[in-house]
Amino acid sequence: MxxxxxxxxxxxxxxxxxxxxxxxxxxxxxxxxxxxxxxxxxxxxNSGVLHAAIYYPQGSLKARLCLRGNVSLGQWCADHDVGMRRVGKLIVATAPEEEGALERLLTQGRANGVPGFEAVDGAFVKRLEPEVRASAALWSPSTGIIDVxxxxxxxxxxxxxxxxxxxxxxxxxxxxxxxxxxxxxxxxxxxxxxxxxxxxxxxxxxxxxxxxxxxxxxxxxxxxxxQHWVKGRYFRVNAPGRVKHLVYPVPLPGLAGLGVHVTVGLTGEVKLGPDVEVLGQRVEDYGVPEAAAESFYAGAVRYLPWLTRELLAPDQAGIRPKLSQPGQPxxxxxxxxxxxxxxxxxxxxxxxxxxxxxxxxxxxxxxxxxxx
Ligand SMILES: Cc1cc2nc3c(=O)[nH]c(=O)nc-3n(C[C@H](O)[C@H](O)[C@H](O)COP(=O)(O)OP(=O)(O)OC[C@H]3O[C@@H](n4cnc5c(N)ncnc54)[C@H](O)[C@@H]3O)c2cc1C
The missing domain is CATH 3.50.50.60 (FAD/NAD(P)-binding domain)
Incomplete structure (x- = not known):
């Protein structure tokens, strides 16, 4: 034995x-x-994002381990020659009625101790991302991307x-x-x-x-x-380098994910996703149907006004092992x-x-x- x-x-x-x-x-x-x-x-x-600990309730394991992990994993990457870049993340409001949600997120992120997390105006966003439309935004400089x-x-x-x-x-x-x-x-x-x-x-x-x-x-x-399985699908945007930072919309109330957002890769690729699809059955199905492009387009065109459906191509998918059921906290x-x-x-x-x-x-x- x-x-x-x-x-x-x-x-x-x-x-x-x-x-x-x-x-x-x-x-x-x-x-x-x-x-x-x-x-x-x-x-x-997954999205390969080194998160900063913005969204999670203060004192939760998610908030504490993410905040510390942002630093320790960043250091691990430097020590072990693993690709990592702190590209930074914008959370954008596209209409004045979304700006209240930005304020709540700013309070949450600051309570969690996220370094350098600040409110910025539309002009700041324009300088960083000329092709992103936003009336106001939050900027998190410690958020990064990793070669997983x-x-x-x-x-x-x-x-x-x-x-x-x-x-x-x-x-x-x-x-x-x-x-x-x-x-x-x-x-x-x-x-x-x-x-x-x-x-x-x-x-x-x-x-x-x-x-x-x-x-x-x-x-x-x-x-x-x-655990309840919740799939997250991605679409590639055939416009490499056109967005250079992580760009997230304001999360909508009751949404299990963070809203259709832009993730960027270490070599300039641009993706949208992940979305939120509750799986009725426990099947590891990672397919991404072409037809899903419509909802990605609708989610992102609000802040990427140049986006067209033709620029989108199905990409990867992942499955989240969630402990909460849809609609539960x-x-x-x-x-x-x-x-x-x-x-x-x-x-x-x-x-x-x-x-x-x-x-x-x-x-x-x-x-x-x-x-x-
Ligand atoms: C769509 C999506 C996007 C995400 N984006 C991010 C992000 O940007 N940033 C971030 O911080 N986190 C992100 N995450 C979360 C992150 O990917 C996960 O928390 C992490 O990968 C979990 O790792 P794990 O080792 O628990 O699971 P897994 O990678 O699933 O590993 C579990 C392993 O166990 C093996 N296994 C299972 N059963 C058995 C068995 N009976 N015998 C032997 N082996 C077995 C499996 O084959 C598998 O290899 C994301 C997750 C998803 C789904």
Whole structure:
């Protein structure tokens, strides 16, 4: 029987982040990943934005870990040669009736401690983005963009250099508490069942974190760990370089996302999205139909007056593991150690939607502290 100190289920950014943190101090760490390569699911299907912590309630994990993560992940990128640029973000109002929402966001962002976050006028926006229409805006200079593939690669390399083992094409299928730890069952690439034992388990299974938690007999509905899948689709704007900063509209009340916004890539590509599509079924369908262009066009033309439907082409999609149902208030991240449920040393990460990428290293530190 194989023995490890810690088994991490899932090699997305969060599993890899936790692996580099826990292996730093000599723990024997195994990361099991069902896919052929790390970070192929939500971790490579996002906007790649290093968020500043503007929108989240003061004191929430999202606000605190995002604020700190903006700094620590920025430093990680500099230290490990991962592409990152603080391009800055504008949140634009296109009509006077939207300006009240800007004020509320400014108060929220400042309460969260977002550095340099300020109100600016239409002339400021014109200087920065001559092709964006806005009557007023907020400017966040610490918001950036990251090469997420290079980030995943760097986390995985550091973890492996420190002695962690990465088992790709190994699917976790069951776990149970045994004396002093856990016995886990995996299916290997030859479809054989492997059993192994460990002292600690970190459930970083992303979209499947709730069903993985159920295999340990956690009552995910009672605990509030049930995840609802909400797809976010993107369209490419065939006008590279025409917008150079991240540009977001004022979020509309009750909207589960931030509104159709502009994300820019490190090589100048311009995208719109993600939108918000609640999935009735748990199917990893990442298709983006041509017909969806209409709503992207309508959402963005208010602040990109030169936009035409012909400039839009379907791009990627990702799926958010949300803890709240449509219409319910947004929920915070769940980062839980399960001793109180008779499962010491089991960590659940649930609801790891945005700003999970930004908070990667901070979530890893939280997990490390919970296991200390
Ligand atoms: C549309 C969208 C846009 C986003 N934009 C941003 C952004 O701009 N900035 C930001 O900070 N955050 C953003 N996020 C959030 C961010 O992408 C996530 O928080 C982060 O990627 C979550 O990483 P993860 O490791 O939890 O999940 P994943 O990347 O999904 O990793 C989980 C891994 O677990 C594996 N797995 C699952 N079940 C098993 C099993 N039984 N056995 C073995 N392996 C298993 C999967 O194969 C997968 O590789 C966005 C998310 C979405 C959906």
């Amino acid at each position: 194989l023995h490890f100190d810690t088994v991490i289920i899932g090699a997305g950014l969060l599993g890899l982040g936790v692996a580099q943190r826990l292996s730093r101090e000599g723990r024997r760490v195994l990361v099991v990943e069902a896919r052929e390569r790390p970070a192929q699911v939500t971790s490579s299907r 593939h290079a980030l995943a690669q760097s986390l995985s390399e550091v973890a492996v250099d420190q002695g962690a083992t990465l088992a790709l094409r190994h699917r976790f299928v069951g776990g149970a508490r045994v004396d002093h730890g856990y016995r886990l069952r995996l299916i290997d690439p030859q479809a054989e069942v492997i059993e192994l034992e460990c002292r600690e388990v970190v459930n970083a299974a992303g979209l499947h974190a709730d069903t993985v938690a159920e295999t340990f007999e956690l009552d995910v509905d009672a605990l509030g760990y049930r 947004a929920r915070d991240f769940v980062i839980a150690e399960e001793s109180a449920r008779g499962l010491p040393g089991l960590i659940t990460l649930a609801g790891m939607e945005s700003p999970g990428l930004t908070a990667t290293l901070e979530i890893a530190d939280e997990v490390h502290a919970l296991l200390a």
